[in-house]
Amino acid sequence: MAVDTLLERITDHANRADPYPLYAELREAGVVRQTDGSYLVGTYYDIAALLHDPRVSSDPRNLAAPYRDLAPEEGMLSFIRLDDPEHHRLRGLAMRPFGPPHSPGRVDAMRSQIASITAELLEALDGRTRIDVVEDFAYPLPVTVICRLLGVPREDEPVFREWSATIIDFADIRPGQDPAERRTIGEQALTEMGRYLVDLAEDRRGHPGDDMLSAFVNEPGPGGAFTREELAATAVLLLVAGHETTVNLIANGALTLLRHPDQLDRLRRVPDLLPLAVEELLRYEPPLQIRQRTPLANIDVAGVTIPKGAPLVLVLASGNRDPRRFRDPERFDPTRTDNQHLGFGGGIHLCYGAPLARIEAQTALGALIPRLSTATLLQDPPAYRHNAMLRGPRHLHIDL
Amino acid sequence: MSGDLDQGRIVIVGASLAGLRAAETLREEGFTDSLTVVGDEPHPPYDRPPLSKQVLLGKAAADATVLPTRRDPDADWRLGVAATGLDPAGKRVLLADGVSLPYDRLLIATGTRARPWPDPAQAALDGVLTLRTSDDAARLAERLTAGPRRVLVIGGGFTGSEIASACRERGIEVTVAERGPAPLVGALGGTFAKLAAGLQRAHGVDLRCGVTVTALRGNGHFTGADLSDGSRVDADVCVVAMGAIRNTEWLADSGLAAGRLGVACDAGCRVFNAYGIVTDDVFVAGDVARFPHPLFEYQMLALEHWGNAVAQAEVAAHNMVSPGPLRRPHLTVPVFWSSQFGVNIKSVGVPSFSDQVVIAQGSLGERRLVAVYGYRGRVTAAVTVNMAKWLEYYQGLIEAAAPFPPGPGAADGSPLVTEFPVPSNVPDPRGLLHGPTVALTGHLPDRRLTLVRPGGIRPGG
Numbered sequence: 001m002a003v004d005t006l007l008e009r010i011t012d013h014a015n016r017a018d019p020y021p022l023y024a025e026l027r028e029a030g031v032v033r034q035t036d037g038s039y040l041v042g043t044y045y046d047i048a049a050l051l052h053d054p055r056v057s058s059d060p061r062n063l064a065a066p067y068r069d070l071a072p073e074e075g076m077l078s079f080i081r082l083d084d085p086e087h088h089r090l091r092g093l094a095m096r097p098f099g100p101p102h103s104p105g106r107v108d109a110m111r112s113q114i115a116s117i118t119a120e121l122l123e124a125l126d127g128r129t130r131i132d133v134v135e136d137f138a139y140p141l142p143v144t145v146i147c148r149l150l151g152v153p154r155e156d157e158p159v160f161r162e163w164s165a166t167i168i169d170f171a172d173i174r175p176g177q178d179p180a181e182r183r184t185i186g187e188q189a190l191t192e193m194g195r196y197l198v199d200l201a202e203d204r205r206g207h208p209g210d211d212m213l214s215a216f217v218n219e220p221g222p223g224g225a226f227t228r229e230e231l232a233a234t235a236v237l238l239l240v241a242g243h244e245t246t247v248n249l250i251a252n253g254a255l256t257l258l259r260h261p262d263q264l265d266r267l268r269r270v271p272d273l274l275p276l277a278v279e280e281l282l283r284y285e286p287p288l289q290i291r292q293r294t295p296l297a298n299i300d301v302a303g304v305t306i307p308k309g310a311p312l313v314l315v316l317a318s319g320n321r322d323p324r325r326f327r328d329p330e331r332f333d334p335t336r337t338d339n340q341h342l343g344f345g346g347g348i349h350l351c352y353g354a355p356l357a358r359i360e361a362q363t364a365l366g367a368l369i370p371r372l373s374t375a376t377l378l379q380d381p382p383a384y385r386h387n388a389m390l391r392g393p394r395h396l397h398i399d400l
Numbered sequence: 401m402s403g404d405l406d407q408g409r410i411v412i413v414g415a416s417l418a419g420l421r422a423a424e425t426l427r428e429e430g431f432t433d434s435l436t437v438v439g440d441e442p443h444p445p446y447d448r449p450p451l452s453k454q455v456l457l458g459k460a461a462a463d464a465t466v467l468p469t470r471r472d473p474d475a476d477w478r479l480g481v482a483a484t485g486l487d488p489a490g491k492r493v494l495l496a497d498g499v500s501l502p503y504d505r506l507l508i509a510t511g512t513r514a515r516p517w518p519d520p521a522q523a524a525l526d527g528v529l530t531l532r533t534s535d536d537a538a539r540l541a542e543r544l545t546a547g548p549r550r551v552l553v554i555g556g557g558f559t560g561s562e563i564a565s566a567c568r569e570r571g572i573e574v575t576v577a578e579r580g581p582a583p584l585v586g587a588l589g590g591t592f593a594k595l596a597a598g599l600q601r602a603h604g605v606d607l608r609c610g611v612t613v614t615a616l617r618g619n620g621h622f623t624g625a626d627l628s629d630g631s632r633v634d635a636d637v638c639v640v641a642m643g644a645i646r647n648t649e650w651l652a653d654s655g656l657a658a659g660r661l662g663v664a665c666d667a668g669c670r671v672f673n674a675y676g677i678v679t680d681d682v683f684v685a686g687d688v689a690r691f692p693h694p695l696f697e698y699q700m701l702a703l704e705h706w707g708n709a710v711a712q713a714e715v716a717a718h719n720m721v722s723p724g725p726l727r728r729p730h731l732t733v734p735v736f737w738s739s740q741f742g743v744n745i746k747s748v749g750v751p752s753f754s755d756q757v758v759i760a761q762g763s764l765g766e767r768r769l770v771a772v773y774g775y776r777g778r779v780t781a782a783v784t785v786n787m788a789k790w791l792e793y794y795q796g797l798i799e800a801a802a803p804f805p806p807g808p809g810a811a812d813g814s815p816l817v818t819e820f821p822v823p824s825n826v827p828d829p830r831g832l833l834h835g836p837t838v839a840l841t842g843h844l845p846d847r848r849l850t851l852v853r854p855g856g857i858r859p860g861g
Contacts, residue, residue, distance in 0.1 A: 048792070049792075049793070049796055052789070052790060052791075052792040052793040052796075053793050054760070054761055054770075054790055054793060055807075084761075084762075085762075085766070085768075088768070297807065297808065346792075347789055347790070347792070348789045348790070350789070
């Protein structure tokens, strides 16, 4: 088939269960201009170079012409869609209460909480013979973790979960749904959640708790604090970027292990392999498959000039399977050590929440593995969400 | 591996980062026979970068920087005993305790030591220290904890600057005496060094440039120093940070190409003898090695960098157990980092191999920038201040010998200042008090040849 329809075919829901043959076709074809004017890149070294290229913008406002928004739920003001110096300022403020150098212990201190949330979720499933790994387990875990991090009171967690469900569905338009209506509902949920979080933060001004919202309003950086709008956008981004990605990482992980019973058995016997196994999952079945960028100058990539302002689509998941970078890339090998995958992106936008995601996935899969050993997958491939950028199953039904 | 390369006796002289990584690699590559590692310090291999940072800040103990091992190298460790000689014909390493160690293949990884204060009597004053080993770091950390009124640091290279930074962070008054026009000038050039000088002064360092220390004063205890401008600095502690000396004296009678500038080798880490003929059983890696680098016109580079020690040790070890056609060259682009005065400085390439520099991203005012270095119209290095995540892009430009100055279009709001490349002002290393951490030991960019003679470098050709 013509390579200039590759993006169309990749985003076609019919190919969601297995996009990897399309990615192989893309790597073979090199950099390809699509019929919609975008440029598709799928080879590891080219993607890695573009992620680190200062002439490549993350801000969609640099597009020469309007282009479909692959991730409307990210909002316009969040640092994931801004360039330096604004990106640097906002990400730095967001990082102060979350990671080094100001808060080096925060994520590690979450370990025991994540373990107990995981245990609670699994306990609730005791006695059930059939579960949906997504709905019953993978889905509630990260949203609960984010609530605890931000300092959302327990009694508000259910309403918070509803908003996040609406926001996640926002970008996941299914056939037969009215896009305009979905957009309205999604944007409304974004606004409401942002307002809720800002109000919550304001309540903490002057009497801080040990949570990130408190730190945002009470411990500003040397250059000042977030504005109200920035705080709302950032807090919502932490949920949007940290929730569905982690759900998919856990669900893709469970699915992959069920498809590789030998490796599942190995991980059950040698749990010390879990950190490596999670890295391999991020390479082999990454939740984040695609990122979009915009060149600020004409850029030559693999002999093709990508014009300034053209939509640039980086297929990270294709780079992860590039045989010129990874030995035996189509094999799931949880002992792989040379594994600098693109699962968390790269460059200045390298996933902010990566350390947290790693711990969540290691903990969740570690707790799930003993149960998976005796489980049967009821539908393979399972039903996938529509979203091609954030790829993962909508349901993963198993018999225990 | 083929033939009997996985058998025989391998001796590694040097038990620091390069020695350890080489030992691990030998085992990873299937070497199964006798492996001996000799080290003059009594400690198992430890990591040095934290010694001038976390250890001086009191955040880590000096003996807590033991290097993690990737695997047990299953070696016979001879620690606390120095190598004193080498007999390449008889294939033996002589040790200080009289032992003569036979080898089939040898790896030299003896690194460097701190250059001491030249006057032994003054150097022996209580309170005069150097910083290279973990014992050094323990002594200095203890002095800093005792709350000295002032510390004098002689030399404004990376080590001296990091010591000064630690002092200021602990609220200790510090004077830095630098013979060159600014700190870090040897490694990063005079233009960049202005930023370093500004950083030091902004953090309250009493920075004296263009001066030398003429004498250390004291009666048993160090009390102060005389400077060449006639002034005097009163201090309780003096740290001599005048660069490093390569540990090659033990090779003086070996007939190998070993001397003040290091141990010369080919691109595959095989050591040359003094006639320039390559050996096939003696290899070298780490700070003590000088090797030709194709990206820098095959000049003989000697790098005192953590990353180089690791990469070169791996290549050397691989080549020690691999037949000719499977041997690899050591082509890694040099990378180093430093944290001081609240900023992270990271470099790729060889900044001293340059004639011009431009600020490609960020700005001096923000103290966040990428400086790109060029030599005769191509990119040879980049140095970031608090912008390390961009470095990979510039590494690509260096590897591709991309045109200098680089093209415009940076996505950070301030376009490339390509109109204004300025001279990088890389000094002649002879004019520096401390050694630059990258030594272009072959010749300066504008010289064709430099001959090495006892007593110093003489430009020739």
